[in-house]
Amino acid sequence: MLKPSQSKWFSQLPGAILQQQEREAIERLLPTLFGYYALQIGCCSEGDKPLQGWRIGHRFLLDCAVSNDYPMSVALTDPLQLPIKTDSVDAVLLPHTLDFSSDPHQLLREVARVLIPDGRLIVVGFNSWSLWGAWRLIARRGGAFPWHGHFLSARRLEDWLSLLGFEIESCEMMMFRPPLRSEILMKKLEFMESMGRRFWPLLGGSYVIKAVKRECLIRPIHQRWRPSTQVLGGRVVKPTTRSKNG
Numbered sequence: 001m002l003k004p005s006q007s008k009w010f011s012q013l014p015g016a017i018l019q020q021q022e023r024e025a026i027e028r029l030l031p032t033l034f035g036y037y038a039l040q041i042g043c044c045s046e047g048d049k050p051l052q053g054w055r056i057g058h059r060f061l062l063d064c065a066v067s068n069d070y071p072m073s074v075a076l077t078d079p080l081q082l083p084i085k086t087d088s089v090d091a092v093l094l095p096h097t098l099d100f101s102s103d104p105h106q107l108l109r110e111v112a113r114v115l116i117p118d119g120r121l122i123v124v125g126f127n128s129w130s131l132w133g134a135w136r137l138i139a140r141r142g143g144a145f146p147w148h149g150h151f152l153s154a155r156r157l158e159d160w161l162s163l164l165g166f167e168i169e170s171c172e173m174m175m176f177r178p179p180l181r182s183e184i185l186m187k188k189l190e191f192m193e194s195m196g197r198r199f200w201p202l203l204g205g206s207y208v209i210k211a212v213k214r215e216c217l218i219r220p221i222h223q224r225w226r227p228s229t230q231v232l233g234g235r236v237v238k239p240t241t242r243s244k245n246g
Contacts, residue, residue: 002042002100006145010044013186014179015146018206019044021174022095022124025208029170030054032210033120035090041079041107042097056090080106084114091115095124098157099149105160112164117215121166124208126151131178132205154207166211173197173204 009015038056062077077083080103092111098104111121126132128151139147152160158168176196177189196204 002044002096007044009145013181013183014175014177015044017177017186018175018179022206022208025172025174026093026122026124028172029122029208029210033091035116035119037089038091038093039084039089039114040093040095041111042095042100044095054091080110082110082114086113087116089114089116089119091120091122093122093124096126096146096149098123098152099125099146101150104150104152108160108164112166112213115213117213119213120169121161121211121213122208123157123161123211124206125154125157127173127204127207128153129155130176130203130205132175135179154202154209157209161209161211165214167214168209168211170210172208173201173206174208175205176200176203177205179205 010019033054033056035056036058038054038059040059040061043061062079062082079097079101092115094107094111098107101107115121126136126146126149128136133151133153136147136149136151154171154173158171161168173196174193176192177186180186180189
């Protein structure tokens with residue numbers, strides 16, 4: 001989970017532009033989400049409230065340092081061991097949660113456990129195959145945020161989700177510009193967004209993946225047991241009768 005000092009990165013360039021594009025992508029998915037319970041694990045900044053507009057009555061936020069007036073029920077817990085019943089949540093949002101998790105595999109397994117069959121999962125993450133990923137190779141040596149994160153590629157994450165029984169419904173890439181702090185340069189390079197979506201759509205710095213948990217309909221086939229009339233192997237010699245006179 002992000003610390004308050006790390007969350008400030010999303011309130012300034014280039015994090016502010018990134019968060020705005022990710023929020024817009026999430027909002028486009030809202031009309032497709034229904035149910036009773038929605039769960040968000042982690043958040044990028046206190047001002048970011050992506051679950052506020054969801055058509056789901058009960059919304060919960062786990063493990064995030066936010067104020068008391070946050071418009072959701074907030075709980076502080078270990079995301080690798082969710083205190084939630086199996087098959088009980090309709091939708092889960094992970095906003096860069098996997099990027100900074102100590103065990104992203106275990107986190108995904110817990111999410112798969114608590115989601116109901118046909119429940120929806122939305123994952124927001126940094127894409128390693130991008131200008132942002134190349135920038136990370138240099139910047140992560142200093143341990144600065146967010147470059148010390150995992151940066152899972154969209155293709156790799158989709159493989160992980162498939163192994164857990166998820167089906168990918170959509171993947172939107174964004175932020176094709178390099179992560180610069182200069183507002184002037186970021187505006188001049190804005191044309192790269194439209195060009196990137198058209199010519200190199202898989203190389204965005206960030207992605208928003210929507211997946212659905214599919215219920216396994218395969219049942220083990222039990223072979224019907226039939227008692228065998230032959231207990232001993234091979235040919236059985238029938239007993240013969242012996243007469244008293246023989």
